[in-house]
Amino acid sequence: MKTENTVWHQQQINKVQRANIKKQRPCLLWYTGLSGSGKSTVANAVDALLFERQCHTYLLDGDNVRHGLNGDLSFSDQDRIENIRRISEVSKLFVDAGLIVSTAFISPFASDRKMAREKLATGEFLEVYIDTPISVCEQRDPKGLYKKARAGEIKDFTGIDSDYDIPSAPEIHIKTAELTIVECAQQIVQFLEDNHYISTGS
């Protein structure tokens, strides 16, 4: 390039600046729970409440990740780990961009969730346990997956023939069977407010 009139100082807009213009403290809400527990429903309801407050959010879920970034992955053990690894890495980029990002995946294994947590800085990873009894999930069965798993048509189905490691110390614990969707979402937004991720609602 031509010689600058003044010495050019490489400028890099940083994480703090990106967060500041969004007037929020970026974090990752990592929703975990059984199939049919309500992860996506609650995550979408939270995003709607945050949008009302002009917060800058994004939700990663099966709809936008499975057929895109992770479209090359199977359901093998190895690919399942790679699936969570990529979701963690992308979430980290979104947090770096200053957003409040949510992920809604079963993520049944504590080891995978630990891997995700360790990629982020202290206070950035918020585990949200969507705690719904399997009997309730199975009764809802919105995609007919429990029925297929019981019939042996799907193998390694979480809660049927594959384990779900109950989070031992989630930052947020939501008992969906006792609350309405709006109440679930409000509990999460209240946590974000109490812990200064977002400013106090008007």
Next chain:
Amino acid sequence: MKTENTVWHQQQINKVQRANIKKQRPCLLWYTGLSGSGKSTVANAVDALLFERQCHTYLLDGDNVRHGLNGDLSFSDQDRIENIRRISEVSKLFVDAGLIVSTAFISPFASDRKMAREKLATGEFLEVYIDTPISVCEQRDPKGLYKKARAGEIKDFTGIDSDYDIPSAPEIHIKTAELTIVECAQQIVQFLEDNHYISTGS
């Protein structure tokens, strides 16, 4: 969950809403050019100018992608394609989130850039050709890579023993040898303004 007092309509905050609260039209600035051409430098300068206007941006480059999301990839042909595929998919998610996202990678092959372009909607993919003569790049050689390539220590180095497909119709064409860094950045910001990705500067 408990029965809602009113019927719950699944709410999903959409791309348009996310972009609207950011007061910008999201897009992907895909910087392409030789090693040492100034892609990262110009991209960072553009982000700094956009930040002054309170725009919401993010930059994907080797620093935050190579050791994270794409840390499992080698420099084989297959992995090089996968590298660009993942960067495209992640960029698409950032555009969906309402951001103006930039990618700064050599991306030497027209086929790879075409793949990236096709993942996005019309008008969202903006190819930015950082056009710097190889003699200038080689003279700068900020990382000593040209020297190593000439000595045969690095194989398949773009411009030396691997091709660079010159963009045939880039949305933005920056001739860095004729401009200062600030002038390069201003040209790009002007394009974004002229094409209504960002509002007119005050």
